[in-house]
Amino acid sequence: MGLQGKAALVGVADYKNERKYTGKRKFYLEQWAELTQMALADAGLSKDDIDGICCSSIPESDLFAPATIAEYLGLKVNFAEMVDLGGASSVSMIWRAAAAIELGICEAVVCAAPGIPIPSNPNRGPRDPNRFYGSTSANWGSPQTEFDVPYGNVAQNVGYALIAQRYAETYGYDERALAKIAVDQRTNAQGNPKAVFYGQPITVDDVLQSKMVADPLHVLEIVMPCAGGSACIVVSERLARKCKHRPVFITGCGEHLTTRSVTYAEDMTVSPVGPAATSAFNMSGKKPNDIDVLQAYDCYTITVLLTMEDAGFCGKGEGISFVNENSLTFDGSFPVNTHGGQLGAGQAAGMAGGMSQPVEGVRQVMGRADGRQVKDCNTALITGTGGIMSEQSAIILEGA
Amino acid sequence: MNKELNAYQRPEPQPTPTSEPFWSGLIEEKIRLQQCDDCSGWVYYPRSHCPECLSSNLTWKEVSGEGTLYSFTVANQATAPQFTGEEPQLIGVVELVEGVRVNTVMVNVSPEDLKVGMKVLPVFFRLANSTVLYFEPG
Numbered sequence: 125m126g127l128q129g130k131a132a133l134v135g136v137a138d139y140k141n142e143r144k145y146t147g148k149r150k151f152y153l154e155q156w157a158e159l160t161q162m163a164l165a166d167a168g169l170s171k172d173d174i175d176g177i178c179c180s181s182i183p184e185s186d187l188f189a190p191a192t193i194a195e196y197l198g199l200k201v202n203f204a205e206m207v208d209l210g211g212a213s214s215v216s217m218i219w220r221a222a223a224a225i226e227l228g229i230c231e232a233v234v235c236a237a238p239g240i241p242i243p244s245n246p247n248r249g250p251r252d253p254n255r256f257y258g259s260t261s262a263n264w265g266s267p268q269t270e271f272d273v274p275y276g277n278v279a280q281n282v283g284y285a286l287i288a289q290r291y292a293e294t295y296g297y298d299e300r301a302l303a304k305i306a307v308d309q310r311t312n313a314q315g316n317p318k319a320v321f322y323g324q325p326i327t328v329d330d331v332l333q334s335k336m337v338a339d340p341l342h343v344l345e346i347v348m349p350c351a352g353g354s355a356c357i358v359v360s361e362r363l364a365r366k367c368k369h370r371p372v373f374i375t376g377c378g379e380h381l382t383t384r385s386v387t388y389a390e391d392m393t394v395s396p397v398g399p400a401a402t403s404a405f406n407m408s409g410k411k412p413n414d415i416d417v418l419q420a421y422d423c424y425t426i427t428v429l430l431t432m433e434d435a436g437f438c439g440k441g442e443g444i445s446f447v448n449e450n451s452l453t454f455d456g457s458f459p460v461n462t463h464g465g466q467l468g469a470g471q472a473a474g475m476a477g478g479m480s481q482p483v484e485g486v487r488q489v490m491g492r493a494d495g496r497q498v499k500d501c502n503t504a505l506i507t508g509t510g511g512i513m514s515e516q517s518a519i520i521l522e523g524a
Numbered sequence: 525m526n527k528e529l530n531a532y533q534r535p536e537p538q539p540t541p542t543s544e545p546f547w548s549g550l551i552e553e554k555i556r557l558q559q560c561d562d563c564s565g566w567v568y569y570p571r572s573h574c575p576e577c578l579s580s581n582l583t584w585k586e587v588s589g590e591g592t593l594y595s596f597t598v599a600n601q602a603t604a605p606q607f608t609g610e611e612p613q614l615i616g617v618v619e620l621v622e623g624v625r626v627n628t629v630m631v632n633v634s635p636e637d638l639k640v641g642m643k644v645l646p647v648f649f650r651l652a653n654s655t656v657l658y659f660e661p662g
Contacts, residue, residue: 253532256604265540271569274537274656275615275627276599276607282615285597293595293640339598339635387617387627392595 126407131222132364132371135167138354141470145351152182155238159355168368176203176233178217180475203230210510214479219377221358236355239476283512285338295441303331308452313464315496320470345425352472376520378403386512396516401435419481421509422465543570550655558582568624589646591620632660
């Protein structure tokens with residue numbers, strides 16, 4: 125049952141993250157073509173090898189995104205999937221690709237997440253005021269429209285602050301430990317020239333003195349939106365042997381979600397990371413102790429804390445002491461988000477932030493992470509989180 | 525131009541045929557929740573089917589509105605421009621004695637006095653065209 129570890133990540137590509145994008149604007153379709161070309165070159169494969177695509181929504185086409193992408197890129201595919209799991213979409217794209225390959229319906233799947241601004245539309249009408257609600261729906265009939273929005277519980281900051289506040293009351297809180305997550309990841313970003321905060325290390329005091337946005341979340345505990353985008357290619361064992369780099373096999377996966385609004389979560393302090401990571405560990409036969417690097421979706425510091433606890437790297441409620449006792453830097457005792465994570469490298473628009481974690485995991489296991497390489501890195505756990513700790517997915521990567 | 529101005533109006537609930545008894549109850553200063561006839565589970569927000577057992581046999585009942593503060597945040601900057609002027613927003617989640625959780629705003633309390641677990645009572649807060657369910661210390 126489950127993945128047999130017979131599909132591998134063999135190529136990755138990403139844009140440099142930029143806070144204020146000054147380059148040429150590109151449609152998502154154009155970015156899909158460019159990122160695919162870059163990832164194919166990285167793998168040493170050609171366009172004709174691709175027979176599957178996994179995407180998320182694209183602004184050019186509300187419906188029929190996979191067919192639009194296939195047509196634009198001139199691909200003939202036997203597997204076309206659109207994943208709608210917010211920040212968890214990228215990790216979920218990858219395990220779906222692996223599953224489709226193991227089923228034998230395709231042999232090479234490109235998964236991409238563009239996030240560079242599209243060209244301005246000269247015929248644009250008035251801007252939708254509901255854009256300020258972030259991912260919270262304001263559509264007629266949506267429970268969020270009716271029971272979240274009227275109370276100002278919109279976008280992401282509020283929900284994660286509610287989780288952190290409840291966590292503090294239940295298990296105790298050490299704001300310096302939470303800040304240290306942002307600091308260690310920022311240290312990691314100093315080894316990643318594509319990070320928005322490259323060349324800008326910070327201290328715990330910097331975090332605690334930064335603006336309190338939604339108590340207890342400081343602005344430096346919240347991702348910085350930016351332009352960027354990345355992609356990866358998943359292939360069969362047969363094709364993996366033809367590729368340029370060490371193949372990175374997907375040996376376990378899991379997915380879990382229950383609610384859209386965290387208000388209704390059974391316990392706000394227990395995230396869906398648990399069931400997703402447990403599934404991935406069981407499938408791969410690995411344990412938390414076997415993991416050389418954790419690339420954890422990190423929209424907020426509290427997200428990383430809950431992920432470490434619920435994935436089993438420490439006990440429930442022990443995350444704060446775990447952070448205090450470990451260094452999360454690439455050369456530390458427990459490396460996390462070695463590219464800086466989204467806190468340190470920026471959260472590229474669209475669904476691209478969540479693709480940065482698997483791309484970095486692949487680079488680490490391939491041994492291509494340059495100045496931030498984790499020593500003897502063979503096994504990685506990658507998590508994706510969507511909504512307000514809502515959708516969750518996890519994969520385990522192992523080098524051949 | 526008008527469209528842009530209206531755009532920033534404070535959002536109000538948009539009752540649906542299913543939820544209408546809840547919102548009209550608030551206007552009468554009554555809290556009505558659905559209870560499942562088959563599994564006795566309380567339902568919030570209002571639905572067509574019970575999220576515990578998927579029964580459609582739901583009956584509206586009036587409840588006290590007593591509860592505890594499950595969690596909260598103090599939003600010092602407006603969570604959207606539509607809420608400008610309401611800062612700091614004391615956004616809360618209240619667990620009613622029936623066990624269901626509701627989004628809310630805490631009123632008649634200063635931010636530093638908010639405490640997870642504190643007892644709370646309902647406040648029927650009138651907006652321009654509707655009434656929403658806020659809470660205050662009980």
